Amino acid sequence: MTFDLEYNSERTLMIIPEYGRHIQKLVNHCVALETKEERNKMAKAIVDVMGNLQPHLRDVPDFKHKLWDQLFIMAKFELDVDSPYPKPSKEELQEKPEPLAYPKSASRYRYYGNNIQTMIDVALSWEEGDMKEALIFTIANHMKKCYLNWNKDTVDDAVIFKHLYDLSDGKIDLRNTEEELIESKNLLRKRNTQGQNHSKNNHKKHHNNRNRKR
Numbered sequence: 087m088t089f090d091l092e093y094n095s096e097r098t099l100m101i102i103p104e105y106g107r108h109i110q111k112l113v114n115h116c117v118a119l120e121t122k123e124e125r126n127k128m129a130k131a132i133v134d135v136m137g138n139l140q141p142h143l144r145d146v147p148d149f150k151h152k153l154w155d156q157l158f159i160m161a162k163f164e165l166d167v168d169s170p171y172p173k174p175s176k177e178e179l180q181e182k183p184e185p186l187a188y189p190k191s192a193s194r195y196r197y198y199g200n201n202i203q204t205m206i207d208v209a210l211s212w213e214e215g216d217m218k219e220a221l222i223f224t225i226a227n228h229m230k231k232c233y234l235n236w237n238k239d240t241v242d243d244a245v246i247f248k249h250l251y252d253l254s255d256g257k258i259d260l261r262n263t264e265e266e267l268i269e270s271k272n273l274l275r276k277r278n279t280q281g282q283n284h285s286k287n288n289h290k291k292h293h294n295n296r297n298r299k300r
Contacts, residue, residue, distance in 0.1 A: 101160045105139060113160045122166060129167040133157055195249050197236035198229055206254050222258055223265065226250055231273045240270045 100110050109132065116128045133153045143149055151171045158165055163176045205225050212218040230246045246267060247260040 101162070102156055105136060105156075105160070109136065109139070110160055113157065113165070116167075117161050117165050122168070125165065125167045129157060129165065129169075195253065198232050198249070198253070202229060202232070203253060206250070206258065210254060210257055222250075222260070223267070226260065227268050227273075230267050230270070234270060234273055239274065243267045 097107070100107055102110075112128070112132050112135075116125055116132060119125045119128060133150070136153050136156065137144070137149070140153075143152065146152065154169050154171050155174050158169070158174055159179065163174070202225065205221075205228075209218060209221045209225060212221065226246055229250060230241060230243070233241050233246065233249075243266060244261065247263070251259050251261060
């Protein structure tokens with residue numbers, strides 16, 4: 087008794103592996119059918135099966151459109167059927183996408199992040215008063231915290247005020263103020279405390295999961 091074994095190394099590569107080899111063979115058979123009526127009937131059946139194999143895509147807009155496009159791709163654009171959607175072209179599929187613009191940083195002080203620039207812009211839009219002043223010092227304290235996270239263990243307030251002046255295009259000037267920001271050691275203590283609490287919580291979760299009944 088002999089067996090005609092088929093090895094994967096001898097098989098043709100699948101164009102969309104997610105659907106499996108059986109779907110690819112059905113597509114190939116559909117392409118080879120003689121009459122367009124038969125091809126239309128089988129193409130619709132294949133699309134229905136493809137939809138059942140990808141139920142997580144049902145909530146995606148143009149779900150059916152995507153299935154028909156994938157059908158033509160697996161058929162190497164050689165399938166002649168009446169599709170309810172425009173038939174994609176091979177050139178369109180192989181066309182290179184346009185290059186994406188590199189995201190612009192808030193400024194040369196990248197360690198502050200883009201959110202700081204957004205907060206500064208909001209502060210500049212507020213009317214003068216206690217609320218605006220409180221927001222500005224909140225921003226400055228947050229900048230100091232960011233600086234300590236990515237640079238050193240200490241920083242002079244004058245450095246933060248200078249950076250805030252630059253980021254606001256000179257519209258927020260605290261360089262000559264007598265007010266002081268939160269001390270570096272307090273910011274570092276708060277950061278370390280949060281890190282320790284996070285570590286303890288993770289250890290506690292791991293301990294609970296280990297003792298949980300299976």
